[in-house]
Amino acid sequence: MGQTQAATVSEIEETRGRLDAELEELETYLTPATDRVRRTAMILGGVMAAVSFIAFIRRQRAKSEAIRRLRQIDHRLERLEDRLQG
Secondary structure (H helix, E strand, O other), X not given: OHHHHHHHHHHHHHHHHHHHHHHHHHHHHHHHHHHHHHHHHHHHXXXXXXXXXXXXXXXXXXXXXXXXXXXXXXXXXXXXXXXXXX
């Protein structure tokens, strides 16, 4: 019985050592992949922010352009009314 327990303990220690070595090897591959994913996410976030900002600016310009056109039309109508009355 003493030898089977010793064999089991040594087998567990060998397995633990092998798993630790494999885990360390996987960690070396994980770091560059994580950096790549982080960089890609940052780039995509920047692009999305830029596109959103440009869309916002275009909407604001379109609104101000429409308001400017409406003011011109209103001004022309006022001048036309003044001509018709006077």
